[in-house]
Amino acid sequence: MNKLFVNSNLINIISSKIKNMAENKKLSIIAFSGDFDKLTAVFTLATGAAALGYEVNIFFTFWGLDAVKKNAGRSLTGKGFWGKVFGFMMGGIRNTPTTRFNFFGFGPFMFRKMMRKANVATLEELVEAAKALGINMYLCEMAIQVLGLKQDDFIHEVKETLGIATFLNISEGGRSLFI
Amino acid sequence: MATYTLDITKEHCPMTFVRTILKLSQIAKDDILEVFLSEGEPLENVPRSAEEQGFKILKLEHVEGSIHKVTIQK
Numbered sequence: 001m002n003k004l005f006v007n008s009n010l011i012n013i014i015s016s017k018i019k020n021m022a023e024n025k026k027l028s029i030i031a032f033s034g035d036f037d038k039l040t041a042v043f044t045l046a047t048g049a050a051a052l053g054y055e056v057n058i059f060f061t062f063w064g065l066d067a068v069k070k071n072a073g074r075s076l077t078g079k080g081f082w083g084k085v086f087g088f089m090m091g092g093i094r095n096t097p098t099t100r101f102n103f104f105g106f107g108p109f110m111f112r113k114m115m116r117k118a119n120v121a122t123l124e125e126l127v128e129a130a131k132a133l134g135i136n137m138y139l140c141e142m143a144i145q146v147l148g149l150k151q152d153d154f155i156h157e158v159k160e161t162l163g164i165a166t167f168l169n170i171s172e173g174g175r176s177l178f179i
Numbered sequence: 180m181a182t183y184t185l186d187i188t189k190e191h192c193p194m195t196f197v198r199t200i201l202k203l204s205q206i207a208k209d210d211i212l213e214v215f216l217s218e219g220e221p222l223e224n225v226p227r228s229a230e231e232q233g234f235k236i237l238k239l240e241h242v243e244g245s246i247h248k249v250t251i252q253k
Contacts, residue, residue: 044193047193047197048192048193051196051201052228053232119189120191129197129201133201
């Protein structure tokens with residue numbers, strides 16, 4: 001009897017969770033990678049979902065921060081000597097390498113060219129669309145501390161700098177992806 | 180009540196419905212948006228996603244070849 005009670009309780013909890021997920025059109029993405037192709041996937045999914053009426057949240061951390069830096073190219077952004085060195089080496093959205101076939105930056109150059117030729121939105125165009133669609137963009141507090149960065153170093157569409165606990169609260173009840 | 184047009188026949192996913200939704204967000208309530216789109220994914224998904232978001236599909240017609248026109252009211 002007890003076992004049956006526990007099981008039916010568990011079923012109720014699971015079915016209410018599934019119901020919430022189906023009702024809440026929400027997509028939360030942790031953008032960890034700074035690779036051109038993976039960031040393209042992040043923004044393709046994000047803009048597509050936002051246009052379909054989803055609430056979309058992106059949490060940029062470590063290499064993924066490159067996508068939303070104010071300086072699109074290389075700059076001495078960052079606090080302290082090593083912060084500046086890292087800032088210069090990481091660069092911005094224009095310096096994102098491809099996961100494969102990077103060839104010292106020739107890969108992303110060719111990809112952008114091929115994307116334009118095929119009339120497919122480039123990474124920069126997808127970021128612009130994300131801004132226009134009002135996608136919620138957040139920065140990882142820990143990562144920007146490590147890299148000696150501050151919220152002012154990022155595009156003004158970034159909503160807030162958060163810790164993981166707050167982001168988990170925001171993403172509750174929806175689908176989450178780590179890219 | 181104004182009428183606007185949008186050509187997404189050369190666009191690909193996700194910009195087909197991204198451009199449509201952005202255009203719909205820019206026009207006033209009751210305005211009309213005529214969207215020219217291609218067969219396949221855009222034709223299947225653009226009217227459906229617009230409807231799901233509370234916009235009214237007034238007409239869906241074949242223009243020529245693989246081009247269709249969907250008339251949406253905000």
